[in-house]
Amino acid sequence: MGFRDRGIEIKTPEQIDKMRVAGLLVGQTLELLRSSVRPGLTTGELDAIAEDNIRSAGGVPSFKGYSHPPFPATICASVNDQVVHGIPGGRTLESGDVLSIDCGAIVDGWHGDAAITVAVGEVRPEVAELMEVTEESLWRGLAAARLGGRVSDIGHAVESYVRSRGDYGILEDYTGHGIGTQMHQPPNVPNVGRPGRGPKLVRGLALAVEPMVTLGSAETDLDDDEWTVVTSDGSWAAHFEHTFTLTPEGAWVLTALDGGEQRLRELGVPFGGRRD
Template sequence: MIYYKTEAEIALMRESALLVSKTLAHIAGLLKPGITTLSLDKVIGEFIRDHQAEPTFLNYKGYPFNSCISVNDVVVHGFPDKNELQEGDIISVDIGTYKNGFHGDHAYTFAIGNPGEDVMKLIRVTKESLYKGIEKAIAGNRIGDIAYAIQEHTEKKHGYGVVRELVGHGLGKMLHEDPQVPNYGRRGTGQVLREGLVLAIEPMINMGKKDVYTEEDGWTVRTVDHKPSVHFEHDVCVRKGKADILSDYSIIEAAEKNNPNLFTKA
């Protein structure tokens, strides 16, 4: 079942999405070598509650943390822990908020120090692919148009591995709604996009092979070759002519550039 949102509901969803963006921007200012992801998770939970919302991920299907924090070869769903972040690590922070009856859900990948040219290129290309997909999120197109745009830019143009087991999704009163939004596929296939459909579009791109595995904790997903993986995600409303991005990377990027511990040059 696909749920199309009214203008009033989209306005509420924008509030939830922007709170995720503000939380990610706050975290961007704190990242540095030596900090633990568990301490970041605590800050995330407090920041969301201080803004009259709830962390979506906490206790979602048994997930035990406020956020998913995935380091280096962890694709998604990484458990925050007491290990200290190191110079050269890349870290994907994925956050969900629940406010006014609707969810926000998006992610951003940061580089702590300089991880090297190859990894920075992977970060840049993955982020570019997110916007390539968003360009196709307009009324009259199909899900396959979004999927193809992401795959073409990452896998076909640059030879990266596009994860198959994990996909984007619809978003609304539930965290995961129909339809699924793969990061691979054929143009002109899949669900027709209509105005009012809100999607979480989220390329998960590996430097090496596309293959992944899930650890014994039932959540943490890693690349099989242990090469780095990058994850970006925006909340997007389908419109006529041009997609409406409900989340805001500009405040995250500003905080990222103001933190001398983060590397932003591609």
């Protein structure tokens, strides 16, 4: 069975360049939000900042109106025990909170998707470590991807790093995904599993990798709003995500402002993108 038979979208280099434009807008929006986070701000105010920035640059928010029930906002804003898909609104951020922000944008029909977790003021040491472990696991997953490898190589690297750092919960019911002309496409990109499985990593495949890690159990519940995913045991969570692709030269992180060059080189992985 071929890639197209399985619904996997393979892009031309020119189409990947268009995805880079969308990815940069997402990355720039997340950096703006990171610098805006402070105690006393509401998640709804952050959402307004994000929407204005995306639309001012000629983009369209990927999330707004997505699926059913339609997601009502530009970003997902998930606080503390909310893992993903939190709906922004009147919740006021307090010092010591941890906020996961997921953002997507469409430019010229192509999607970018990324997420960060931000400390609101000073957070507990174990929460700061959770954030560091989750972000590093994302980069370990990206660094494990090679042309000719398999999708599960990514999740295996994510899981191996997280397990090496402590007794954390890694969500299995929510995964990364293919991305391109739609925000969510095949294949799924799990954050756990054995290497050497799943679709082959080929040039033109774009993936969103997004580990979601908790201080406790990996079990989750869905809030009454039918969107917000919370930990079943009330433990706090972190979420990081990047959209990336592979070129003959190496990995190119489309939503990282520098294309991922610094972190990939630190991990001994060739950088496969251009310097914008």
